[in-house]
Amino acid sequence: MNALVRTLLGIRRRTLPERPAPGAELAGATGLQVRLGGRAVLTGIDLTARAGEILALVGPNGAGKSTLFGALSGDLPAHRGSVRIAGRAAGAWTPAELALRRAVLPQTAVLSFPFPVAEVVRMGRAPWAGTEREDEDEAAVAEALAATGTAPFADRPFSALSGGERARVALARVLAQRTPLLLLDEPTAALDLRHQELVLRVCRERAADPQHEFLVAQV
Template sequence: MNARHIALPERTPAGAVVCAAEGVGVSRGGKDLLKEVSLELRAGEVLALLGPNGAGKSTLLSLLSGDVAPDSGSVQFGDRGIRDWSLVDLSRRRSVLLQDNQLLFPFTVHQVVEMGRAPWRRTDREHEDNEAISEAIDTADIAHLGSRRVPSLSGGERARAAFARVMAGRTGVLMLDEPTAALDIGHQEAVLGLARARAEAGDAVLVVLHDLNLAAAYADRIALLRDGQIIACDAPERVLTSEIVSHVYNTPVEVIKHPVTGQGIVMPKRH
């Protein structure tokens, strides 16, 4: 069979479930990282995973991406169990940005972004490579870094190069683990604005964040985790209440309304 006749993924209708965890549990070293967690990610939404350190956010993202197998429960991606997909088939359907993506090998920034197109080699979408790479480089604001070697970059510049690699893949599902952690405020807004735009175009975006106010501004739904369990999962205004957030983070907070947008702003109570 001609390699270019490989069956390629089709766009998922808005609102349809693209992947789901059902009663999943993960244990490591005698500790439960996730306990009976169920969650769905839908096309056309930004779903943010929030919670304290060690709540299980990154583990849950790794389960839904297929990088980690659950000890109990199941994960479905599309129309089949996630373990029934080959790695290359998964890579054409979801792009993953890991929290510990160090990119320490001496590749240039342009070479790193090119890696995002690897799943499409010898397919009918290979012709999009140059356009996708250029677009990703521009949107991540790294055009001036193209010939730089990755080890010479700052932490924020590396993060933007890694994000551009993910964007270049042009998959229908983005899974981003703390994509804003090393970025200044301008690039934080830009990255989540791009994630928002992808969702509005029909893609599904799963993002792990620590900043509750960024999640409130850009997410359609928030899943709030604590001790390996989902405490609440709903629209931001229903999840980010002073009662729920104070309980989950064990820190007293207040939620006030932004004077212009009306969006809730979470602030610690200070004396």
């Protein structure tokens, strides 16, 4: 896409996120209540995720952790209270704007077509298409594949992978998205101990490295 087309479409004029300062709020909830099927699943939740920290949610199945993820990502509306992403009400961002500011790793990764692993990871770069950061696509994909140990099977179909391999490819996709906030829902559930340690190490490194393009909070 050339510069003239980008300008005509208004893509280049989209406000891109800046690197957050250490300790800056990336997402937060105040007095949050979420109702599903007429039932209050979450009530009175106050939470803040800041740049440079790893925040873990711990609780039994059915406690509402995934629901809270949905609300913090802007995918589920708040019945009461508020949710903020990058200092602004979550509902005030468009989906395209949200995709530049937070990446979401769901519990399961399902694809209907046999895309090669590298292409699945490249999907994480879709929000940046047509912006000046589109030029970072190749580097972002290569870095994410290397960090998750998935580069050796980059050409294999995603559908041919084991459950643990798919989980690492899904993580590579959200890393390639290079957003300030990562929302990872049970990122180690399908992994053996060695790869659980790898995922946690990647999260620690991303959160702690001030030279990385974005500081990361895991929620």
